[in-house]
Amino acid sequence: MGNLRMRNMDVFSGLRRTLINRPALGVYPSKNWVEELKSSVLSVAPKGLNQITTMACGSCSNENAFKAIFMRYRKRERGGAGFTAEENESCMVNQAPGSPALSILSFHGAFHGRTLGVLSCTHSKAIHKIDIPAFDWPVAPFPVYKYPLEDNIRENQAEDKRCLAQVADLIEQWSKKGNPVAGIIIEPIQAEGGDHHGSPEFFQQLQKLSKEKGVALLIDEVQTGGGPCGTLWCHEQFNLPSPPDVVTFSKKMLTGGFYHTEEYKVDQSYRIFNTWMGEPSKIQVLKKVLEVIKRDDVLKNVRVTGDVLLNGLKDFQNRYPQLLNSARGRGTFIAVDAANSGLRDKVLVKLREKGVNAGGCGEKAIRLRPSLVFEPKHANIFLGTLESILKEL
Amino acid sequence: MGNLRMRNMDVFSGLRRTLINRPALGVYPSKNWVEELKSSVLSVAPKGLNQITTMACGSCSNENAFKAIFMRYRKRERGGAGFTAEENESCMVNQAPGSPALSILSFHGAFHGRTLGVLSCTHSKAIHKIDIPAFDWPVAPFPVYKYPLEDNIRENQAEDKRCLAQVADLIEQWSKKGNPVAGIIIEPIQAEGGDHHGSPEFFQQLQKLSKEKGVALLIDEVQTGGGPCGTLWCHEQFNLPSPPDVVTFSKKMLTGGFYHTEEYKVDQSYRIFNTWMGEPSKIQVLKKVLEVIKRDDVLKNVRVTGDVLLNGLKDFQNRYPQLLNSARGRGTFIAVDAANSGLRDKVLVKLREKGVNAGGCGEKAIRLRPSLVFEPKHANIFLGTLESILKEL
Structure with a gap:
């Protein structure tokens, strides 16, 4: 213990300057800032996305990613031309053409x-x-599937098609009404909304559509990124033929930000900017987290534990079909629907009374969000507790 | 040195949990979080503003302050009534009445x-x-004064009146076009825009107008807050008869956030929320900063040093009227205009060549933003360097 404390103190002591300062990163980055990024967030960049902008939180990451998308859209429309005097003037009072009517489809x-x-x-x-x-x-509309997936292949394929047709139609409509779509933003798993999953085929087709229409595809990995899905980035499981244009992150990554392709790099300085642009001390913590993820093969643990959890829930929905259905997930990013919203809330309260902190999302989903070091033995404790509640109901 | 290092290590060691975690503050604050806020940001709250919401950066602070302003506006319009079904439905697709047309005047x-x-x-x-x-x-329009102020009292009073009349007129216009103004946002000193100052009378009248029109007055102290103006909050120097409704902060305060009156407190949870809502480790640093500000009477140093700087610049503009004019400032938050934009840029480059890092703002202002511990002796070094450049020009 004495040794452990000493070691921790040493670590912090070496980071003294980082811990007691709050630099204006975009203006005065430290000499080693690029190296710090390369050895942390950039070392785990999604394939093909070698550009990064760090930000202070998830909302800011998406906001600034939108800005990069709008700028790329207008740059392409403008060809090589510069800003017009009319653009420069009108934007100062929030009017077009300087402040253009452009939209993001969600x-x-x-x-x-x-x-x-x-x-x-x-x-x-x-x-x-x-x-x-x-x-x-x-x-x-985001696809809403029937579960189990293997028994509803045709219906769910039709659902994908319905949603994609709507996306294409809305892009057309908004273009006609003079508010064209510059980008599409989508979560790999709609987390807050109820753990809705889209199939890899849905995402592949969505990317194809976005390329045909010339709009950006932004994948928001604020909730899914950093490992809970069993891969560092959830969208890696979709086998997209090319990288998404922009991927945002925050939460488990300990700093906010977005990865993007060269095409979305802004030419002029200060157009994408924030005084703090993140927090360097959290980059230090992230480096250690990524080191441990690699050293202990933590993502494998997530996949193995996820299998235990998901199989357990599938077993329960077979045995208690009047209570639970639609177990689904990637890694330990798992949810199961209760028969109704009241029942879901009741199960959550009972879980808490028994010492398990689980949350709800959407209308009737129980969502599981264990930490990355949650192991099969912990999963079995959880499943045992949940079953004791199901038996009482 | 050995002792110093040991002491610093001890400080960090006691903060181990704070430093290696990144809590979802709004959901799982630590047991002592309220005490932490009371002994840091709340201990220096502007008079009359006893409510606080912390945020991760300055932009987010203003964004969320806008939300509090819109919610208060609609709550008052609604009387005691709850949300209608139409509001609940329409907001989900970004349409009125749920997503109302409401504006912020800037x-x-x-x-x-x-x-x-x-x-x-x-x-x-x-x-x-x-x-x-x-x-x-x-x-x-924000007032643009003629300097020196003491020689242009009548013109500047007329300028205040002109701007206030425009504010009243715009509130009327936007109300008529169905996009009513819910709040006014203003900096105590327009920093980025060129260090434009408004008189205390202007701010008093603006507050009076905002109360008459029933719109919120938000004072954005992101740049001016935390001491550079010689008081912890710049607007304290305006002798407002009652507190502003909302005051936002960030930068020198090391965490973002906003103070507000009880009236702007949101009834339902999660309506104003962000996963991180700031960064607890920076609250620890802020506590130490505030302790030193008090212990060393740092704000007095800012006022004394500011006098040295401003008097020096006034002396220069008298002796080099073809080069400099309109020296102005509060505390060390000071600027002086160069005769034109090209000259300003030239002076900034020459300053840098001589080891002084100063910046520009607006069209032709040289702005000074020294740290709070910048003393008269440092001010004199700066003035000596600047004069050597003025002599060369």
Whole structure:
């Protein structure tokens, strides 16, 4: 213990300057900042996305990713031309053409944050949005599948098609009404909205559509990124033929930010900027977290534990079909629906009374979000507790 | 040195849990979080503002303050009634009445951040805004004074009146076009926009007007707060008859957030929320900073040093009137205008060549933003360097 304490103190002592300062990163990065990024967030960048902008939280990450998307959209429209005098003047009073009518398409049930831009793309609960002005941006249906997937292949394929047709249609509609779609934002798993999953085929087709329409595809991995799905990035499991244009992150990554392709790099300085642009001390913690993930093969643990949890829940839904259904998940990012919202709430309370902190999402889902070091033995304790509750109901 | 290192290590060791974790503060605050806030940010709250919400950066602070303002506005309109079914449904697709057309009035030359909501209130430079969609919100003129103030009293009073009349007129216009103003956002000193000052009388009248019109007054102290103006909050120097409704902060305060009155407290949980809502380790650093500010009477040093700087600049503008004019400031938050933009840039380069890092703001201002521990002896070194450059020009 004395040794352990000493070691920890040594670690902090070496980070003294990082811990007691709060630098304006974009203006005065430390000499080693690029190296710090390379050995942390950039070392786990999704394949093909070698550009990064760090930010202070998830909402800011999405907000600034939108900005990069709008700038790339207008740059392409402009060809090589510079800003016009009219653009320079009109934007100063929030008017077109300088402040153009451009939109981001999002999905019903989505959650992308709470500041005014991203809140226009959040549609999980009315209480998050009510009373707050919003941009007139289009909202498409996100697939809602029938489970178990293997018994409902045809219906779910039809659901994918229905949603994709709507996306295409909305892009067309908004273009016609003079508010064209510059980008699509989507979660790999709609977390806050109720753990809705889209199939790999859905995401592949969505990417194809986005390329055909010339709009950006932004995958929001704020909730799913950092390992809980059994891979560092959930969208890696979709086998997309090429990288998404932008991937945002926060939460488990300990700092906010977004990865993007060269195409979304902004030419002029200060167009994407924030005084703090993240927090260097958290990059230090992230480096250690990533080191442990690698050293202990933590993502394998997530996959193995996830199998135990998901198989356990599938077993329960077979044995208690009047209580539970639609178990689904990737890694330990798992949910199961209760028969109704009241029952879900009751199960959550009973779990808490028995010492298990689980949450709800969407209308009737029980969601599991254990830490990355949650092991099969812990999963079995949870399943035992849950079954004791199911037996009582 | 050995002792010093040991002491610092001890400090960090006691904060181990704070330093290696990144809690979801709004959901799982630590047991002592309220005490931590009371002994840091709340201990220096502007008079009359005993409510606080912490946030991760300055942009998020203003964005969330806007949300509190919109919610209070609609709550008052609604009387005691709850949300209607129509509101609950329409907001989910970004439409009125759930997502109402409501606006925030801001000022030409203002800077309030870069995410999409607050960017609609930023008007300092076109490059910050161009290509990004904006809300159709009104923009009023901010007073532009003639200096020295003592020689231009009548003209500057007329300027105050002109701007206030425009504010009243815009509130009327936006109400008529169905996009009523719910709040006014203003900096005590327009920093990014060129160090434009408003007189205490201007701010008093603006508050009076905001109360008459029933709109919130938000004072953005992200740049001015934390001591550089010689008081912890710049607006304290305006002798407002009652507290502003909301005051936002970030930067020197090391964490973002906003103070507000009881009236702007949100009834339901999760309506104003962010996963991190700030960073507890920075609250620890802030506690130490505030302790030193008090112990060493640092704000007095700021005022004394500010006098040395401002008097020095006034002396220069008298002796080099073809080069410099309009020296102005509070505390060490000081600026002086160069005769033109090219000259300003030249002076900044020459300062840098001589080892002085100063910045520009607005069209032709040289702005001084020394740290709080910048003393008269440092001010004299700076003035000596600047004069050597003025002599060369």
